[in-house]
Amino acid sequence: MRIAEPTVERLVQYGRLLESLVAKGKKVVSSKEIGDMLSFKASQVRKDLSYFGEIGKRGVGYPVEQLSRHIGQILASPRQWSIGIIGVGKLGEALLGYLSFHNEKFRIEALFDADCGKTGKEIQGIPCFHSDEMAVRIREKAIDVVILTVPAYAAQTVADSVLKVGTVKGILNFAPFALTVPEDVFLISMDISVELEKLLFFLKHKE
Amino acid sequence: MRIAEPTVERLVQYGRLLESLVAKGKKVVSSKEIGDMLSFKASQVRKDLSYFGEIGKRGVGYPVEQLSRHIGQILASPRQWSIGIIGVGKLGEALLGYLSFHNEKFRIEALFDADCGKTGKEIQGIPCFHSDEMAVRIREKAIDVVILTVPAYAAQTVADSVLKVGTVKGILNFAPFALTVPEDVFLISMDISVELEKLLFFLKHKE
């Protein structure tokens, strides 16, 4: 069955919330409670959860632990994904710190930078290679996903050469540039300046 | 006229693209060219641009410089917004570096952190205050927007106390937590772990 992007986004949040409810020892939760905590409509929550079978008990709610396990399975990976971060500026390092905790779903396998001052050593335990070695190392480490934290002017060139290797199937792009990628590559762009401009635009229109 | 969020998002990108086309000296551009460069359909581009009056010339395309100015006006701010960053970890500092360039639309006015090792001095030229002073300083500097880069467990508490001051009308949240805010506050959440999980989910479903 096909499952829509907004649904997956919410599913990840349900998963996170349910884990915290398990930790708190809550036994049962209703769609309304979940909705209130995550700012979704109760009907939305029910629809989302019903896509994956009937877990709730009518007149009662959803058993917290069982639902948490269930969502965990839906989001589970078939194997541990291999991730590379390209661009070890402040943002790249921040993301590395943020993602380097132990996680069964993925592992940061390599860092890349064009600055020789950063290459050749390990940063937070992850080897940092020079961009010249990118193709070789990406193939060697079978990188599945790259996180792009390079300047805007370099983003498209870097993306193109990364994708030429053929192992990379997804890109998380932080560069403020609208990348063009083949349609079989999954691209998510997180553009801070676009989001900020959006926010300022709506602020203006409310004043 | 009410203008939808996805439209604003594209508008910001048109603006950025048009600026680069002006710099390149391009005189005229068609909706198809814009669409190809940003991965939108040409019809989408035309519809978006037509919301704000007829700028294009039929049979020719859009005059680059004029369109760029026009979009600049649509996105222009009535005044310079005042922004605070709460949480001066790696991510907070990365964002500061990223946004501290001169910009007429906004200015980073204050940083806040709970760690006394960071407070009391200036970081990249911006004063860093202790969280205890938050309410006072936010009011004093008339902060319009806060960027939240605090740990998940602190996010809701911090957001609540920030909003109590009354000057803040928008939040850009980077904490991996689903914030609850009054509906007159504009909230944009950029949750890296959610985006990464989404990407991994769709990767799994393609394999």
Next chain:
DNA sequence: GTGTGTGAAGTGGTTCACAGCG
């Protein structure tokens, strides 16, 4: 002929409303 502007049609996602089950 070429490319815009736009009403109409289409698509995808959300919300409603209620049947159905515990």
Next chain:
DNA sequence: CGCTGTGAACCACTTCACACAC
């Protein structure tokens, strides 16, 4: 009686298709 599960109605955004201007 309460809360889930779900088809139907609704809504928002996108795409089409074509008249119109250059």
